[in-house]
Amino acid sequence: MNSEPAIRITGLENRFGAQVVHQGLDLEVRRGEIIGVVGGSGTGKSVLMRSIIGLQRPSAGRIEVLGQVIGEPCRADIDIRSRWGVLFQGGALFSTLTVAENVEVGLKEFYPQMDPRLRREIARFKVTMTGLPDAAAAKYPSELSGGMKKRAGLARALALDPELLFLDEPTAGLDPIGAAAFDHLTRELHETLGLTVFLITHDLDTLHEICDRVAVLADKQVIAVGTIPELLASDHPWIHDYFDGPRGRSALAARYPGPVAGGQEHF
Amino acid sequence: MNLASMTITCDHVLYQTEGGAVVLALTGAVTIATVSGLDRAMRQEEPAFSTLDIAAVKEIDTAGAWLVWRLARDAGAQITGASGQAERLIGAIKTCSGVAPVTPYRPAFLTYLTAQTGKVVLELAAGSMRVLDFFGAVVATAGSVLLHPRRLRFTALVRHMQLVGVDSLGIIGLMSFLVGVVIAQQGAVQLAQFGAQIYTVNLTGRIALRELGVLMTAIMVAGRSGSAFAAQLGTMKLTEEIDAMRTIGVSPMEALVLPRILATLIMMPLLGVFSALIAIVGGASISAATMGIPFFTFLSRVQEVVPMIDLWVGVVKGPMFGLIVALTGCYQGMQVEGSSEEVGKRTTMAVVQAISAVILIDAFFAVFFSEVGWI
Numbered sequence: 088m089n090s091e092p093a094i095r096i097t098g099l100e101n102r103f104g105a106q107v108v109h110q111g112l113d114l115e116v117r118r119g120e121i122i123g124v125v126g127g128s129g130t131g132k133s134v135l136m137r138s139i140i141g142l143q144r145p146s147a148g149r150i151e152v153l154g155q156v157i158g159e160p161c162r163a164d165i166d167i168r169s170r171w172g173v174l175f176q177g178g179a180l181f182s183t184l185t186v187a188e189n190v191e192v193g194l195k196e197f198y199p200q201m202d203p204r205l206r207r208e209i210a211r212f213k214v215t216m217t218g219l220p221d222a223a224a225a226k227y228p229s230e231l232s233g234g235m236k237k238r239a240g241l242a243r244a245l246a247l248d249p250e251l252l253f254l255d256e257p258t259a260g261l262d263p264i265g266a267a268a269f270d271h272l273t274r275e276l277h278e279t280l281g282l283t284v285f286l287i288t289h290d291l292d293t294l295h296e297i298c299d300r301v302a303v304l305a306d307k308q309v310i311a312v313g314t315i316p317e318l319l320a321s322d323h324p325w326i327h328d329y330f331d332g333p334r335g336r337s338a339l340a341a342r343y344p345g346p347v348a349g350g351q352e353h354f
Numbered sequence: 355m356n357l358a359s360m361t362i363t364c365d366h367v368l369y370q371t372e373g374g375a376v377v378l379a380l381t382g383a384v385t386i387a388t389v390s391g392l393d394r395a396m397r398q399e400e401p402a403f404s405t406l407d408i409a410a411v412k413e414i415d416t417a418g419a420w421l422v423w424r425l426a427r428d429a430g431a432q433i434t435g436a437s438g439q440a441e442r443l444i445g446a447i448k449t450c451s452g453v454a455p456v457t458p459y460r461p462a463f464l465t466y467l468t469a470q471t472g473k474v475v476l477e478l479a480a481g482s483m484r485v486l487d488f489f490g491a492v493v494a495t496a497g498s499v500l501l502h503p504r505r506l507r508f509t510a511l512v513r514h515m516q517l518v519g520v521d522s523l524g525i526i527g528l529m530s531f532l533v534g535v536v537i538a539q540q541g542a543v544q545l546a547q548f549g550a551q552i553y554t555v556n557l558t559g560r561i562a563l564r565e566l567g568v569l570m571t572a573i574m575v576a577g578r579s580g581s582a583f584a585a586q587l588g589t590m591k592l593t594e595e596i597d598a599m600r601t602i603g604v605s606p607m608e609a610l611v612l613p614r615i616l617a618t619l620i621m622m623p624l625l626g627v628f629s630a631l632i633a634i635v636g637g638a639s640i641s642a643a644t645m646g647i648p649f650f651t652f653l654s655r656v657q658e659v660v661p662m663i664d665l666w667v668g669v670v671k672g673p674m675f676g677l678i679v680a681l682t683g684c685y686q687g688m689q690v691e692g693s694s695e696e697v698g699k700r701t702t703m704a705v706v707q708a709i710s711a712v713i714l715i716d717a718f719f720a721v722f723f724s725e726v727g728w729i
Contacts, residue, residue: 182693185457194386201390202397208424209386209417215450216416225458229692248386248415279446280416281439 091154093118093251093283094139099148101134108134110307112148118250121277121284122312123294125329126304132287133176135304136253139285140173153250169197171251172244176259178236180228186214186239187224193246210246217242218272234265238272245276251283252276258290270296291330291338303329315339364388364411364418368401376403378431381410384418393421402429409435419443488685492615495607510613518579518614519621523628526574530629533566534558534636542645551645552655558637559656563664567630568622569716572675575622576708580683583614584704587687588697596688611684618680623672630668663728671719675712682708 094116101109108131116122126132137143139150141157150157155167180189190210194201214224217238228236237257244252257273258266274297277284288294294301295315302312305325311318318326329335364382371377378401384392406426408414414422414437423444426433436444461469499506541557587610590596596606638652647655686704690696723729 182695188457198386198390202393204397205389205393205421209420212416212420212447212450216447227458245416248417279442 091118092116092151093153094285095151096139097149099135099138099150100146101131101138101143102146107307109138109145109148112308114302114309114312116283116285117300118283119281120299121273121286121297123298123301124285124287124304125289125294125301127325130304131307132304133255136173136255136285136287140171140253141168169193169247170249171253172247172249173253174237174240174244174255174257176255178228178240180236180239180243182228185225185227186219186231186242187211189228189239189243190214190246193243197247210242213242213245214239216276217245218268234261234269237261237269241272245280248280249282251285254284254286254288256287256289258288258293263292266290266292267296273297291335292341295338295341364392366392366395368403375405376401377405377407378403378425378429379407379410380422381412383413384408384411384422385413385415386417389417389421396425404429404431406431406433407435408433408437408440411437411440414440414443416443416447420447423448484689485685488688489681491607492611492681492684495605495612496616499608499612505608507609507613510609511617514614514617515621517582518575518617519625522574522578522625525578526571526625526629527632529570529574530562530567530632531636531639533570534562534633534638535640537561537566537633538637538640539644542641552647554637554641554645555647555652555655556659559634559660560664562630562633562637563660563668565668565716565720567628567633568626568668568671568675569712571622571625571629571672572679572712573709575618575625575676576679576683576705576712579618580679580708581701581705583680583683584687584690584701585697587611587684588690588700591688591690592694592697606688611688614684615677615680618676619673620676622676622679623669626668626672626675627665630665667719667723667728671716674715678711678715679708682711 092115094114096112096114099109099112099114100107112135114135124132124135134143138145139152139157144158152167153170157167180186181192184192187207187210190213191206194206194209198206211221211224215221219235219238219242223231223235223239228239231239241254241257254273258269261269270293273284273286276282277297286293286298298315300312300314301318302309303318303323303326304310305323310323311321311326313321315330319330330339364380364384367379367381369377369379380392382388406422406429408422411418419440422433422440425431433444460466538554538558542551542554545551545553545557587596590610596610599606599609634653634656638647638649638656641647641652642649683704686700686707690700
């Protein structure tokens with residue numbers, strides 16, 4: 088595989104009127120890793136994701152995804168979209184289409200020459216691959232529960248066999264069992280499909296369980312990137328409050344039984 | 355064609371080994387970008403083979419793995435030469451093959467037609483019951499508020515009176531003025547043929563007060579406020595605001611529906627009279643400009659030729675129309691369930707039903723008032 092980073096952001100700046108969300112933000116996401124992005128509410132996690140996938144034009148800075156510069160109007164810009172998949176927070180499924188038809192949308196768009204029968208088969212196995220029951224394929228989004236919507240959204244995100252997967256708070260609103268199952272699914276798909284995953288989350292368990300590295304967003308920048316033990320070694324107060332607060336500690340204890348010593352080298 | 359598929363393609367070769375076994379060998383990249391061609395070729399040729407050799411496949415993804423597995427399954431063949439990656443992907447997808455239909459059952463046209471007709475009729479019956487139910491709840495709420503006047507949401511009532519009435523004065527005024535202009539002008543052209551141009555005043559004055567003022571206002575209010583009621587209540591229903599209200603012990607009927615209906619009920623006759631007056635002013639303006647009837651002569655003529663009964667006919671219809679418009683809007687809003695798509699659907703239904711009902715009732719009133727001699 089290519090050794091160049093999956094995502095490279097340099098000097099990103101986002102401002103809405105007088106409000107500056109990002110300033111001089113740098114971030115590099117390696118190929119094949121699961122990177123978790125954390126930050127307080129309003130630190131622009133979603134704005135960062137929207138900038139990367141080209142939904143939000145940054146006021147300054149350069150974003151490169153899979154070797155392609157985002158925001159330059161060229162033909163290749165269309166192609167890059169078939170190489171990533173995005174799972175929005177609420178699933179963002181098209182409400183007038185069934186789950187399987189939702190998955191087919193991307194296939195139809197990028198591979199119009201594909202035989203409808205093959206397209207149908209692909210849609211069907213993508214749906215089951217995300218852990219939905221067989222019968223869910225023909226259901227409309229309004230007939231699904233929140234957890235099922237997320238899985239259906241994931242199936243749509245995976246429709247084009249992307250190299251890069253964006254997940255916006257995938258476990259928010261799920262019960263602990265559902266959240267753990269979704270984490271497991273993410274990890275499994277990451278391993279089988281060799282995906283690079285960019286994951287925005289507030290779920291400390293998710294961070295401990297599946298993320299290779301964690302990027303911390305604060306003060307309009309990425310203030311630290313690293314494994315959780317590495318982050319714990321830093322002395323930024325927000326990072327400490329975040330991972331060392333009551334919730335952070337219990338998640339940590341669940342991950343590493345016994346007293347937690349700083350600086351484990353293997354994570 | 356996709357860029358990737360132009361650079362790397364997927365080819366297949368069919369050959370026989372010395373032992374007599376038929377081998378299908380795939381080469382190149384078997385990915386989402388290339389599977390379409392391979393799939394099509396295989397569906398046409400339908401080759402029989404006992405071994406599927408994918409040793410020469412350089413690139414594979416889940417779509418490719420699916421096709422490889424399906425080809426092998428359908429031909430009853432063995433997959434050989436799979437790389438670690440290919441083996442992993444095939445292992446992952448082969449547990450995922452489903453048989454369930456992708457689209458819900460869609461019946462043939464005739465079946466659909468009859469089923470749909472039945473559904474519409476039944477829905478109409480059930481809908482009528484629900485409307486009556488809703489109307490009953492509104493009346494009951496109004497009754498209980500009448501007994502306990504302190505429970506009336508006075509602020510909300512005034513707020514909606516402003517939204518329904520005061521805020522729509524501009525648009526209703528403009529519309530009425532133009533309608534008055536059109537009636538007077540067109541009427542004058544026709545009446546001039548009998549030398550009865552002066553009757554333009556009768557025409558404009560009577561039709562504005564009796565019919566058009568209140569009818570056009572009802573249509574405008576249905577489009578402006580009835581739709582807004584449906585959309586507001588529908589959205590509140592979706593975001594569970596109405597459920598939250600109920601759990602706190604606030605009756606949505608009392609807090610949301612009643613103020614809207616009362617406000618429309620009160621404002622409709624006022625708006626209707628306003629609209630009729632502006633229409634007469636519009637008629638007077640065009641008459642002064644093109645027919646040589648001075649503006650104030652027109653107005654004093656109206657006083658002479660339009661009987662008081664015309665005003666009452668218009669005013670009596672006002673609250674009726676207001677009730678229909680507000681009731682339909684609130685009812686449709688409260689019926690929203692499930693998705694945001696429903697809000698749009700219900701809003702449209704509120705407007706369409708309100709306008710249809712208003713025109714229907716208006717036609718009934720026109721005949722009724724003539725029969726009882728209120729001419």
